[in-house]
Amino acid sequence: MISSTRRLALCYGTRPQIVKASVLLGALSADWGVKTFDTGQHYDWTLNGLHYQQLGVRPPDTYLEVGSADHSRQTADILVRVAKALDEYRPEVVVVIGDTNSTLGCALAGAQKRMPVVHVEAGLRANDLLMPEEINRRVVDEISVLLCAPSRRAERYLRNRVSVAQHVAFTGDVARDVLERALKRPELPDAPWQQHGLEPPFVLATLHRAELTGHPDWLRAVVKGFGGLSLPVFFPAHPRTVKALSAAGIRDLPPNVRLSDPVGYLEMVAWAKRSEAIVTDSGGLQREAYWLGTPCVTVRAATEWQETLAEGANILVRPQEAGDLADILSEHPGLARAWQRDAFGTGDAGEAVRQSLQEVFG
Numbered sequence: 001m002i003s004s005t006r007r008l009a010l011c012y013g014t015r016p017q018i019v020k021a022s023v024l025l026g027a028l029s030a031d032w033g034v035k036t037f038d039t040g041q042h043y044d045w046t047l048n049g050l051h052y053q054q055l056g057v058r059p060p061d062t063y064l065e066v067g068s069a070d071h072s073r074q075t076a077d078i079l080v081r082v083a084k085a086l087d088e089y090r091p092e093v094v095v096v097i098g099d100t101n102s103t104l105g106c107a108l109a110g111a112q113k114r115m116p117v118v119h120v121e122a123g124l125r126a127n128d129l130l131m132p133e134e135i136n137r138r139v140v141d142e143i144s145v146l147l148c149a150p151s152r153r154a155e156r157y158l159r160n161r162v163s164v165a166q167h168v169a170f171t172g173d174v175a176r177d178v179l180e181r182a183l184k185r186p187e188l189p190d191a192p193w194q195q196h197g198l199e200p201p202f203v204l205a206t207l208h209r210a211e212l213t214g215h216p217d218w219l220r221a222v223v224k225g226f227g228g229l230s231l232p233v234f235f236p237a238h239p240r241t242v243k244a245l246s247a248a249g250i251r252d253l254p255p256n257v258r259l260s261d262p263v264g265y266l267e268m269v270a271w272a273k274r275s276e277a278i279v280t281d282s283g284g285l286q287r288e289a290y291w292l293g294t295p296c297v298t299v300r301a302a303t304e305w306q307e308t309l310a311e312g313a314n315i316l317v318r319p320q321e322a323g324d325l326a327d328i329l330s331e332h333p334g335l336a337r338a339w340q341r342d343a344f345g346t347g348d349a350g351e352a353v354r355q356s357l358q359e360v361f362g
């Protein structure tokens with residue numbers, strides 16, 4: 001008999017994790033008393049509150065107000081604050097999502113408190129140890145008791161490596177659950193481009209990764225690539241990217257580029273669905289493009305979402321080589337939009353995560 005007095009801590013702190021928490025919170029609450037911990041890694045309305053609101057996520061039970069700092073300081077602050085909060089709550093299980101500094105800090109706090117950690121989105125590798133996210137996901141996989149793999153490839157990778165004390169489950173990707181639900185929602189905006197003075201066809205672009213924003217030359221190359229496209233480019237920019245553009249001396253964007261504040265999840269789905277192509281360094285948008293049938297160009301040296309490449313939906317372009325985006329896009333293998341779309345499950349990952357917890361923790 002399941003009792004909601006069984007305590008589970010659901011920990012997150014960034015925009016995409018709030019999005020995924022919307023599904024996990026609903027699924028896990030069937031078996032557990034769930035308390036949510038938002039580290040506060042993302043705190044701006046457009047990266048935090050807006051997503052709670054749009055996805056109907058209840059306000060966090062504990063908000064830790066960590067804010068921005070360099071990776072070490074931010075991770076250390078998360079670790080210390082979450083450890084204290086977990087001490088007070090004493091959960092039976094700690095669930096973390098993805099590969100951010102919040103994921104690492106919360107997983108480490110749980111493991112150090114001898115609370116079994118569940119890693120949702122486990123087993124992904126870009127094989128690039130210069131990426132903070134690669135470091136985070138590797139460490140979290142090592143210290144988690146239950147590893148929920150979003151793809152068969154991630155599952156295989158983990159099964160070949162885990163210790164006898166660990167459990168691996170193929171669950172699929174909770175981001176797909178969120179997307180499938182969003183596509184059925186009446187609130188999904190019909191034409192968010194109209195308020196930006198645009199009409200299809202257009203290209204959607206996002207950039208936010210530290211590797212890219214920290215290299216002014218790379219940023220300039222990508223912006224030049226945008227300018228070479230014959231279509232308008234809608235560019236909702238992360239606050240860090242806006243600062244990086246200014247630091248790189250890029251004051252005037254090419255005339256076809258429409259810079260915007262970050263948009264809500266539902267607006268983003270509408271844009272991604274209707275775009276001719278997506279240019280991004282976001283892991284989330286790479287999969288959303290794949291599910292929605294929109295060809296994607298990922299401006300990174302490597303990606304952990306290898307299946308999207310294998311199926312021709314996505315191509316990798318090094319940022320420093322993105323100046324020729326028009327040529328790159330015109331030769332995109334995904335222009336026929338013919339790939340199959342089920343490499344990360346079919347939209348029931350939240351329920352699969354719930355079941356895998358039940359199998360491991362009873």
Ligand code: UD1
Pocket residue numbers: 014015016041042043044047068069099100101102132133208209210239240243283
């Ligand atoms: C983080 C994750 C990244 C994830 C992304 C999702 C890490 C290492 N990176 O990147 O994996 O894809 O979230 O969006 O955890 N800032 C604001 N307002 C905010 C938050 C941040 O202005 O609410 C600015 C600050 O200048 C800050 C910078 O963005 O220094 C970077 O923020 P940070 O939390 O370090 O990482 P993200 O780039 O958002």
